[in-house]
Amino acid sequence: MFGLLDPVLAGSAAGARMDDGAEIGGDAHVAAALVQAERGLLAAYAELGVLSRALADEVAPGFRPDVRSLASSALEAGNPVVPLVEELRRRTENPDAARWIHRGATSQDILDTALMLIAKDGIAAAVEDLASAASDLTRLAVAHRDDPAAARTLGQHAIPITIGARVAGRLRALGRARRALLDVAATLPAQLGGAAGTQASFVELFGSELAAQLPAAFAAATGLVAPLAPWHTDRYPILDLAHAAGAAIAAMGALATDVVTLTRPEIAEAALQRGGGSSTMPQKHNPVDAILVRSAAMRAPALVGQLHLAAGLAGDERPDGAWHAEWPVLQELLRLLVGAAARTRALCAALTFDAQRARANLALSDGLIVAERLALVLKPRIGAVRFAEVIDRAAAGEPLAVLLRALPEASETEIDDLLDPARYTGRSGALVDEAVRAAGDEGIR
């Protein structure tokens, strides 16, 4: 739940729920994934022919555990798998089926596999939202391909850019984030190593050969990838996941940061069609989605770091704290991913740019925004000393155009061209074209 103080996560409730209504990454989703993992193990047994499919199917079909009671029973054991297995056995009437539940497995096999399952669902939801957001950015980039605006560095005007080029940069980032999420989703491995990652119980039960085939069968049954080896204390799948999720949230955060800046009333180059209003201050249209995406981008990094810490302290065959520290952190990171993507989708759908206002802001420095170009063109003609003098006088308040037109070395037409910010946007247009083409190659239009 955790919705009350976490509107980012709750964001997922709006756009991204599982078919059965469970919020992605929520406790009900986790519980369902644990059941799915236990049933997947039975399906793997059936696939390998050591258990009849009929018996496998007798185990808790359609069972949805009561989350609250499961959580409370998890207290004693320190993890939810132990009470879940007991509950599954209780609910399975046929004792021949019941004794196959969790057979040979360890809690970590089920829990790690379930984490991969919710990760897969979370990524699927996020990827869809990112595609929608990217599609909107594509549209905006094209529409504003050549509209000049002030590029800002350290908060100050630097040189011109186009609105389109700025959007194209964020489009590229979202597209890459989406691709990386899809890539990592295609590698998420099942876990099936038994108590110490040696599969000893499976070897005992079924012999070495079948035991060696079991992880792949389990992976197939759960829709995951067969692990090269048990990864009980080699947490690379968690870190790969953290990287893709964290980088995606960062990409969204940078976009949201732009939006918050550009929708400030003094800048006003961007607007959001909808947004949180304030009951007492009717003039306010909060960029609430952007704010929350930014808050996600401030929270996700520590979670990514935590997962690295847990991986680095994963000693023995199951570590003395680090594994337990992983679960809630990964769960929260996934929820942030899903929530931030839903918010980013809404944000991009509502986003508009004001080319006229962007042009007005460009004029704020009375032409000095193209000072770099002036330097490139005029310095070789009039020398550094005279050039500096012009700029100094302009910075002190004299109209730059007047100062420039007084130069005998340049024609009036040339000065007009030099002072036009739209003539100093470099490869902005090409950057838009390239980003849009790359998005198109990924099916985003």
Next chain:
Amino acid sequence: MFGLLDPVLAGSAAGARMDDGAEIGGDAHVAAALVQAERGLLAAYAELGVLSRALADEVAPGFRPDVRSLASSALEAGNPVVPLVEELRRRTENPDAARWIHRGATSQDILDTALMLIAKDGIAAAVEDLASAASDLTRLAVAHRDDPAAARTLGQHAIPITIGARVAGRLRALGRARRALLDVAATLPAQLGGAAGTQASFVELFGSELAAQLPAAFAAATGLVAPLAPWHTDRYPILDLAHAAGAAIAAMGALATDVVTLTRPEIAEAALQRGGGSSTMPQKHNPVDAILVRSAAMRAPALVGQLHLAAGLAGDERPDGAWHAEWPVLQELLRLLVGAAARTRALCAALTFDAQRARANLALSDGLIVAERLALVLKPRIGAVRFAEVIDRAAAGEPLAVLLRALPEASETEIDDLLDPARYTGRSGALVDEAVRAAGDEGIR
């Protein structure tokens, strides 16, 4: 909730619930605190005489909001106060009372105040558990005041210590943590600054003088401390809280780390009377409480850091993401505090030490554990060269006692004394006495 993947937090469910059954730090607790803050504002109005007490009391007495619906309504506004106020107004039949709800306040006034309220409850629970844990440590420190054991540095044996002295160090740390939590709880301020921390709405409604008195009245009504000034973007109360909670969890984490080490079967100087068993490996008695406290100690630091980050980016009169990043992080830190304290209490209640095994471990280095003492005593007599030779031969396998007894410069009695680890525990006993006395001064026995 988040119980399924977070047995540390769920730990609080066992030992620490509010009177009304709400889990401390859980969503129901937060919702209740929000209502308490809104009602506290009405009580403050009544106290200042601008609203009749009867009207104030008509607002939603005993109201417990539906957490799920509130969370979902919070989506649009980006925070739960907006829908809560609407709900409160809907439920208040008397329009004369209804129009006073949230009057002049901003969401942040209510949310920040509610955070302080749940912090206070969380600290109260943790402090009680820490007192119980400290009491058990006091008992253990006294019982094992003089039992020698190997002090370990970087995993290796260093010199002797006593079990009591080791416990006394952890006792001091828990006692200090408890004191710091009590101290910070006594400083938690209410928040009442209006939309921008200027109290403009309150000045408009009631005049400057009453407006100036309002925060103190609000603080009194909610059981908090009157703020020196609004702290909407000056987040020191959050950081003070983070410090006390984080330091307390760290103190528990260090203790739990000792317990995990000392209960390893090869070391076995400590044991836990109860602990998570394993259904498939009956020989295992997991130090599950210690493991979970350690996992909390691995998670809390990032949360403390997050709160510092949010404080450092708290620009404008309400920041563009940093404030929203604070709520769930503080909530989780409080839940970790409560859960870790409950686990630590259980841990200390179950903890026993095995003085005999500690002595046996001391003997593992065949006397070299007192090499530092030997150096202090013998080097001046036999010179560094001969001393090094003795130690080298001992390290290579010759019995140290035999080598030492062969020295003409020392009597046999003296060698016996020198080789007795119990004779080289320094101020161990005094450290126990001082720690126990200090605990007693705080009422812990």
Next chain:
Amino acid sequence: MFGLLDPVLAGSAAGARMDDGAEIGGDAHVAAALVQAERGLLAAYAELGVLSRALADEVAPGFRPDVRSLASSALEAGNPVVPLVEELRRRTENPDAARWIHRGATSQDILDTALMLIAKDGIAAAVEDLASAASDLTRLAVAHRDDPAAARTLGQHAIPITIGARVAGRLRALGRARRALLDVAATLPAQLGGAAGTQASFVELFGSELAAQLPAAFAAATGLVAPLAPWHTDRYPILDLAHAAGAAIAAMGALATDVVTLTRPEIAEAALQRGGGSSTMPQKHNPVDAILVRSAAMRAPALVGQLHLAAGLAGDERPDGAWHAEWPVLQELLRLLVGAAARTRALCAALTFDAQRARANLALSDGLIVAERLALVLKPRIGAVRFAEVIDRAAAGEPLAVLLRALPEASETEIDDLLDPARYTGRSGALVDEAVRAAGDEGIR
């Protein structure tokens, strides 16, 4: 050193060096502190009468170790104390003095004490810079006590505030940070526990009574506070330090965030008299100090978190990695503190506000900035429905003043008053007065 990629730290080089030219928190400073700790131990011996003062003084007076060679020798031992002690012994001609060097002490005694010493120096430098910054803020708050400006929440205009009130908030925060640093500096303890925190070596050498007095004598000799007990694995001094430093950097970060926002050319309510220029873009006056302080506020939180982590994993009598993880992190946090304070001092000295521009920005919403006040005053008179209609039409573009003047329920004079942002700044002036008075009480004017 680390100056090349860390201009924040390098900031300290400008304003804050030790008398001997060592950069605060730099390696030379650390090396000097290690020597100071070793010499302090000898002074303590002399104070307790077990060593003659003359002999104590013979040890490496004025010795400044070669940092590079010391660092390289530290490789083998894993800490710099071991090679330092060897070097000290080599350089001390009188063998009667030489054998007293480091006598009874452990590396951690010296290293922990040295960390406290550099912390003290770092705090002294930061505190001086913070006082200067606070003094400038005092001046600015008074000068702009009543100048109205737009208060901004989530990037949008909320209601008016005064420039002075905004500054006063940051002044209060810097003042508190300074006070907290002074407080923590007054509690920094020496460390003297011997190899396992039991002081066994000292008891062996001097007997229990003298051993018990030794830490206080050592603290006196080094200018630190006597520890209540060895804190080798009870890292509260580190956490208290981290809290004060982190909170101070956060306070500076929030101020810098304001400055970066307010100096944006579109907002331009603040300016910096000096600042990093750009050679190719002469119009740019980067708020480089503010940018760097913000970067410090983005880096410090993780360091604070790291120190909590190290404290929570401080098992045994010296932990298996956590202690070593502390040193560089604490060093960097101290350098960030010193550097950020120097930058903040420069920032505040250069900071100016433009009251006229602030007024112009206030007008951007055509009066809607006082919508909250209008609601408070007019809703009771004209009802919520008609009020909403006025606001909606204003938000859609009709001049608000015209709409309001058309209301028969309000006089023209009253409307003029209502629309004046300067009339809705609440307790802004009083907040300035209170903050300035509090600063004055701390000697800041």
Next chain:
Amino acid sequence: MFGLLDPVLAGSAAGARMDDGAEIGGDAHVAAALVQAERGLLAAYAELGVLSRALADEVAPGFRPDVRSLASSALEAGNPVVPLVEELRRRTENPDAARWIHRGATSQDILDTALMLIAKDGIAAAVEDLASAASDLTRLAVAHRDDPAAARTLGQHAIPITIGARVAGRLRALGRARRALLDVAATLPAQLGGAAGTQASFVELFGSELAAQLPAAFAAATGLVAPLAPWHTDRYPILDLAHAAGAAIAAMGALATDVVTLTRPEIAEAALQRGGGSSTMPQKHNPVDAILVRSAAMRAPALVGQLHLAAGLAGDERPDGAWHAEWPVLQELLRLLVGAAARTRALCAALTFDAQRARANLALSDGLIVAERLALVLKPRIGAVRFAEVIDRAAAGEPLAVLLRALPEASETEIDDLLDPARYTGRSGALVDEAVRAAGDEGIR
């Protein structure tokens, strides 16, 4: 430098220096990389034919900037590129060459590119050390392929494993880390976007077509990869780097954690041939390399998180603090990578296992270590109730072998087999074979 309080980093000084003696990741290395980037730009101009190669070569050949003076000059500008360019121009006698220095580029082009260059060098050093470490692990895994040992979960004995299988897990992780570092090194892009990522200056100077080719030419000249687009505020290369470096350090940290545990004197299944000794406690052989690798694994996660944070706040065309926060953090992460790899290499070279001691530890639970197997085999025969009774009596102290031999359902030979830990190591041997084969495929033997 930072060597004094950072022996991990200093570790790199031992094994990994650049040809010119600069410590990898140190300031001299950074300065050299900045010069390399500036010269690479000139080489790119020459390659594209806009500048003669002779002129390009006239710029500061073999120039090594003075780090200290450069760092100090960086104070004003906020980054080291500005003073470096000035210095380069000063040192270039031919004005025709001098005016081409840094032409069209922005500080970020040079700084970001230099960061990639030091990353590449750092990875090269780490990869070599990891290969050596992996080679040693391969040898150890093979040597101990079938030696049984206790697998430990949550600090307690779980079931048997083989020493080889444990080592094989760490071998796989180091191998994957090495591969991932090589992969990321092959993707590190140059940066060349000009002041706002639009390449406007280059378009102005050379026209669109040449400007479009310039980044690839620059990348070729510096040995980096051509960027798809400027990544000035799209920091994916930094995050990919952080992922690979962080995951590598985590893999090393988990190995080091095992070593610290297994070399504890009570466990003693592993030993290090060399290691930090203690002058006062000659019996101590600190696993100093392992301790420092663990400390790196505790520090790196926060750095990885910091880089995600900076990426998520990378707004505008150069962010207001986040970019500056990246440099020192990335530098430190690289130095930790290099240092940890050097330490891990030394660690693996010194590592030995004691198969006999491992067997002795296996016996500590008097056979209960194979309780899982007993359950699998015997429960079906004797029923759960009788089985539980046997285990309970064994846990209470009765000899398990005696209890089992009293069962009529099992033969003595079978009981002997069941009780032999070496007969319950599952796929341990196969896991070794697979890991060694995979390492061999990567050229590690």
